[in-house]
Amino acid sequence: MCPKIIDKKVKKQDILEAAINVFAQQGIPNTKMIDIAVKAGIGKGTIYEYFRSKEELIKEAFRSYIVKLDKAAVHKMEEADHPIDKLCNIIDGWMGVIETSYEESKVMIDFWAQGLRLNRVIEEFNLKEIYHNYRTLLSGIIKQGISREKIHPVDPNLMASVIIATLDGIVLHWIIGKEFFDLKDAVELFKKSTIDPLRKI
Amino acid sequence: MCPKIIDKKVKKQDILEAAINVFAQQGIPNTKMIDIAVKAGIGKGTIYEYFRSKEELIKEAFRSYIVKLDKAAVHKMEEADHPIDKLCNIIDGWMGVIETSYEESKVMIDFWAQGLRLNRVIEEFNLKEIYHNYRTLLSGIIKQGISREKIHPVDPNLMASVIIATLDGIVLHWIIGKEFFDLKDAVELFKKSTIDPLRKI
Amino acid sequence: MCPKIIDKKVKKQDILEAAINVFAQQGIPNTKMIDIAVKAGIGKGTIYEYFRSKEELIKEAFRSYIVKLDKAAVHKMEEADHPIDKLCNIIDGWMGVIETSYEESKVMIDFWAQGLRLNRVIEEFNLKEIYHNYRTLLSGIIKQGISREKIHPVDPNLMASVIIATLDGIVLHWIIGKEFFDLKDAVELFKKSTIDPLRKI
Amino acid sequence: MCPKIIDKKVKKQDILEAAINVFAQQGIPNTKMIDIAVKAGIGKGTIYEYFRSKEELIKEAFRSYIVKLDKAAVHKMEEADHPIDKLCNIIDGWMGVIETSYEESKVMIDFWAQGLRLNRVIEEFNLKEIYHNYRTLLSGIIKQGISREKIHPVDPNLMASVIIATLDGIVLHWIIGKEFFDLKDAVELFKKSTIDPLRKI
DNA sequence: AATGAATGAGATTTCATTCAT
DNA sequence: GATGAATGAAATCTCATTCAT
Numbered sequence: 001m002c003p004k005i006i007d008k009k010v011k012k013q014d015i016l017e018a019a020i021n022v023f024a025q026q027g028i029p030n031t032k033m034i035d036i037a038v039k040a041g042i043g044k045g046t047i048y049e050y051f052r053s054k055e056e057l058i059k060e061a062f063r064s065y066i067v068k069l070d071k072a073a074v075h076k077m078e079e080a081d082h083p084i085d086k087l088c089n090i091i092d093g094w095m096g097v098i099e100t101s102y103e104e105s106k107v108m109i110d111f112w113a114q115g116l117r118l119n120r121v122i123e124e125f126n127l128k129e130i131y132h133n134y135r136t137l138l139s140g141i142i143k144q145g146i147s148r149e150k151i152h153p154v155d156p157n158l159m160a161s162v163i164i165a166t167l168d169g170i171v172l173h174w175i176i177g178k179e180f181f182d183l184k185d186a187v188e189l190f191k192k193s194t195i196d197p198l199r200k201i
Numbered sequence: 202m203c204p205k206i207i208d209k210k211v212k213k214q215d216i217l218e219a220a221i222n223v224f225a226q227q228g229i230p231n232t233k234m235i236d237i238a239v240k241a242g243i244g245k246g247t248i249y250e251y252f253r254s255k256e257e258l259i260k261e262a263f264r265s266y267i268v269k270l271d272k273a274a275v276h277k278m279e280e281a282d283h284p285i286d287k288l289c290n291i292i293d294g295w296m297g298v299i300e301t302s303y304e305e306s307k308v309m310i311d312f313w314a315q316g317l318r319l320n321r322v323i324e325e326f327n328l329k330e331i332y333h334n335y336r337t338l339l340s341g342i343i344k345q346g347i348s349r350e351k352i353h354p355v356d357p358n359l360m361a362s363v364i365i366a367t368l369d370g371i372v373l374h375w376i377i378g379k380e381f382f383d384l385k386d387a388v389e390l391f392k393k394s395t396i397d398p399l400r401k402i
Numbered sequence: 403m404c405p406k407i408i409d410k411k412v413k414k415q416d417i418l419e420a421a422i423n424v425f426a427q428q429g430i431p432n433t434k435m436i437d438i439a440v441k442a443g444i445g446k447g448t449i450y451e452y453f454r455s456k457e458e459l460i461k462e463a464f465r466s467y468i469v470k471l472d473k474a475a476v477h478k479m480e481e482a483d484h485p486i487d488k489l490c491n492i493i494d495g496w497m498g499v500i501e502t503s504y505e506e507s508k509v510m511i512d513f514w515a516q517g518l519r520l521n522r523v524i525e526e527f528n529l530k531e532i533y534h535n536y537r538t539l540l541s542g543i544i545k546q547g548i549s550r551e552k553i554h555p556v557d558p559n560l561m562a563s564v565i566i567a568t569l570d571g572i573v574l575h576w577i578i579g580k581e582f583f584d585l586k587d588a589v590e591l592f593k594k595s596t597i598d599p600l601r602k603i
Numbered sequence: 604m605c606p607k608i609i610d611k612k613v614k615k616q617d618i619l620e621a622a623i624n625v626f627a628q629q630g631i632p633n634t635k636m637i638d639i640a641v642k643a644g645i646g647k648g649t650i651y652e653y654f655r656s657k658e659e660l661i662k663e664a665f666r667s668y669i670v671k672l673d674k675a676a677v678h679k680m681e682e683a684d685h686p687i688d689k690l691c692n693i694i695d696g697w698m699g700v701i702e703t704s705y706e707e708s709k710v711m712i713d714f715w716a717q718g719l720r721l722n723r724v725i726e727e728f729n730l731k732e733i734y735h736n737y738r739t740l741l742s743g744i745i746k747q748g749i750s751r752e753k754i755h756p757v758d759p760n761l762m763a764s765v766i767i768a769t770l771d772g773i774v775l776h777w778i779i780g781k782e783f784f785d786l787k788d789a790v791e792l793f794k795k796s797t798i799d800p801l802r803k804i
Numbered sequence: 805a806a807t808g809a810a811t812g813a814g815a816t817t818t819c820a821t822t823c824a825t
Numbered sequence: 826g827a828t829g830a831a832t833g834a835a836a837t838c839t840c841a842t843t844c845a846t
Binding site (some may be wrong): 428429430431434508511512514515516517518519529530533534537557559560561563564566567568569570571574575576577578580582583584587588591592595596598599 | 629630631632633649704707712713715716717718719720730731732734735738758760761762764765767768769770771772775777778779780783784788790792793796797800
Binding site (some may be wrong): 026027028029030071109110112113114115116117127128131132135137155157158159161163165166167168169170172173174175176177180181182185186189190193194197 | 391
């Protein structure tokens, strides 16, 4: 139909993936536009045909990465019935993505650092919003589980916050030193200690 | 006796504190030497009387911050007897520092991002080492607790890792959005779900 | 075929010539990168597309200048048969370059001063080596002349050293004050007193 | 009588000698005021009690060095009767100073480079003038020798110029690489080829 | 008189961005 | 549409000089 448009989209995605890759490897502030161009196998100027600026590129890279995580999580979630299983599936979805792409996952820390300073100004790169959506997703499941008597009463918002925090904490420390503990073991320990006990029936 | 030496140390610490402050506010990569100088109320050249380079300053700021956290944690730890109480006291020590300095705590995320890229080369700014020391501290307490039958058998290293990860995760998300949950509540929830059940007697 | 490569080479040479020019006029240590850029009619950032650093530029300027002198000398030398004539031709070749570019020749003094401190570390800017090559060239001609009985026996190395030294001395003082003596007259006096008497047949 | 004044003079000379030393070792442009202070064993600020600025210090160091050379030369000159011997004595005087202080002699090259750019503006550091004085000294001796029929007729000014040029050339190349020839041998070769033949009776 | 901590003008260098080809 | 040469704003860092002690 419109091959040009498809081409453009593909190439844009290629650049984004190259960018995420280099961001993860070198850190966002250390990454020069030329590095991304080289990684993507294109000319330096070409990036600007697809992104207005480095900041724009960072924001889109972030979005692209989040979307990827989302897909994995949401996909898994659907398969479960009991809210606890839903939670576990979401967790497994997220962690699955992280586990299969250690190097790439490093970019999360840069996104956190970047996002912290951009919150106020920019909507497209809003850590708060994104994590609040996750929180809402989880607390919704928990809330429903409580009202359906499948989960022991807890503060759904707090529990959701702790789940997200713990997972990101585990990711952070696994990235800092993957040789010190096994990602899956840590997640299982967390699930056993914090998620499973919530189960009522 | 040697007023000059004391003066120099004090001024160096002043600069470090100004730096940490600005780093936390603006992010390390966005922070210019002149910003630190202005914050410290000195000329930009003066910084170089105390630190060889920006990188050196960052590393020392990191160290200085870690030492601060350490002091708070170790101080609290001593007061307890039962290993579970020791763990809780360490946790409370860390979280106490974080809670009383929200703005400053933001710098942690920059340190994580920075540290990730510097690990290989530099020893003074070694996230891996620092966290491994924490891990060893906690797992030592746990191990001892198990052998003294005060703690249920668990993998001490994994448990230590999860504790550290969870705390940092909570800190991370509290920094991203402190309005969404209460730091203390989250920590208490974590202690209740994960630490307390370890207690044997 | 490859117009870009040729362009780059030409532009690099342009920058080098601008640099030598400004170095000669102002002295190397007084020359700022911006001065060279202005002289070359480009932006200061552009220099760094062609040279990694100021030091690199200095070294290449030095080399470029030496090559120029070499060409002139070697060219002339070939034309002679008797070793004394060869020596005289080399001398005339060198002095010809110097004489036709008084202003530019000033750069030699800066190169001497620079080269003195860089010898130890760097090979590309090795005064010792360059002058030793000249010495070898001249002493070779003298040695051959002696063995072929065309030149009276002298220490070839010492004679070569004195020739080079005298020429550079004359250049030095002509640069310091060209109004005090005529370059050619001085060179002729030197040839008559020192070179000519070497001739056997 | 006035110990303070004497003290001041001595200390000033100490600083000058330290400066010449460091200038020779590192090159004038690479020498920081602090280097000189350290070498002289005094505080950085103290230099400014004796010299208005770095430039002033350079100029006085130059003068101090020249005076030293002068003394040695003039002293020797007096001892001779025949103008050729006078010339030789002056030459020996100069070269004697050079030979006994290889490291320090390097500073000459820096003085040449510096002097070249300062000629126009400043009188205290006037290479042209200084060397013209030398030229006048030598050409005066030669002129007198010619009129007294002790020296073959030559252009006194040109001969004086060539003598000075050759000596400085030999010094230059001996400094660049003292291992390649013997200073005295070179000077003797020069005297034999150029000075001695001037002798009439 | 002597000092060295403080300073900021000024130098080098980097790199996101532009734009002619 | 793609490119990379050119650019200059802006950053880091140096160091001669000042001045309070």
